Amino acid sequence: KAGVTQTPRYLIKTRGQQVTLSCSPISGHRSVSWYQQTPGQGLQFLFEYFSETQRNKGNFPGRFSGRQFSNSRSEMNVSTLELGDSALYLCASRPTGSSYNEQFFGPGTRLTVL
Amino acid sequence: AQSVTQLDSQVPVFEEAPVELRCNYSSSVSVYLFWYVQYPNQGLQLLLKYLSGSTLVKGINGFEAEFNKSQTSFHLRKPSVHISDTAEYFCAVSVSSGGSNYKLTFGKGTLLTVNP
Numbered sequence: 001k002a003g004v005t006q007t008p009r010y011l012i013k014t015r016g017q018q019v020t021l022s023c024s025p026i027s028g029h030r031s032v033s034w035y036q037q038t039p040g041q042g043l044q045f046l047f048e049y050f051s052e053t054q055r056n057k058g059n060f061p062g063r064f065s066g067r068q069f070s071n072s073r074s075e076m077n078v079s080t081l082e083l084g085d086s087a088l089y090l091c092a093s094r095p096t097g098s099s100y101n102e103q104f105f106g107p108g109t110r111l112t113v114l
Numbered sequence: 115a116q117s118v119t120q121l122d123s124q125v126p127v128f129e130e131a132p133v134e135l136r137c138n139y140s141s142s143v144s145v146y147l148f149w150y151v152q153y154p155n156q157g158l159q160l161l162l163k164y165l166s167g168s169t170l171v172k173g174i175n176g177f178e179a180e181f182n183k184s185q186t187s188f189h190l191r192k193p194s195v196h197i198s199d200t201a202e203y204f205c206a207v208s209v210s211s212g213g214s215n216y217k218l219t220f221g222k223g224t225l226l227t228v229n230p
Binding site for chain 2: 004033042043045048055056058090092101102103105106107108
């Protein structure tokens with residue numbers, strides 16, 4: 001099976017712009033989670049989608065949003081970008097019916113905000 | 115809420131030496147425990163996991179970890195490291211039941227540098 005894919009891999013934006021990141025989970029996985037990784041804060045949970053519904057959300061401002069499509073692909077959007085949004089954004093998918101939350105991570109999208 | 119503390123931010127070792135990366139967690143409920151590895155410019159790869167049963171867990175690439183409930187620890191070990199083990203290692207927890215098992219809570223990571 002192909003792994004989790006994320007596009008684009010690298011992105012440079014300026015403050016105030018918005019950005020959309022894309023994630024395709026492993027075939028058959030219906031749960032997709034997003035994490036933000038920064039040197040200062042480490043890995044932090046953003047949100048989780050399952051069957052096109054946001055099930056859970058981390059402690060991030062409303063500028064961070066996402067959605068999931070019927071084919072389980074997910075997008076994450078950040079509006080009004082700030083310098084502090086520069087980070088590696090990781091997407092992870094989870095097998096349907098998994099009882100122990102083993103998540104499979106993509107390579108990430110590195111976002112740089114200038 | 116759960117929390118994870120990785121006691122060493124950086125661990126330098128020589129090739130073929132043993133290594134231990136330390137992880138302590140805090141939780142009021144039962145948890146699952148994981149170790150992930152991240153190579154430069156890559157995502158996270160699962161090394162091993164503890165769900166239940168034997169407290170000694172073996173993973174990929176010769177790594178193993180021991181769950182110690184009384185000390186709330188889950189230290190990662192390898193008896194002989196290689197240059198290719200140079201990477202950042204993350205310890206993570208997830209609650210084992212209930213509605214909060216959707217997310218992983220990670221430690222800050224330990225950068226393992228293997229020198230020749």
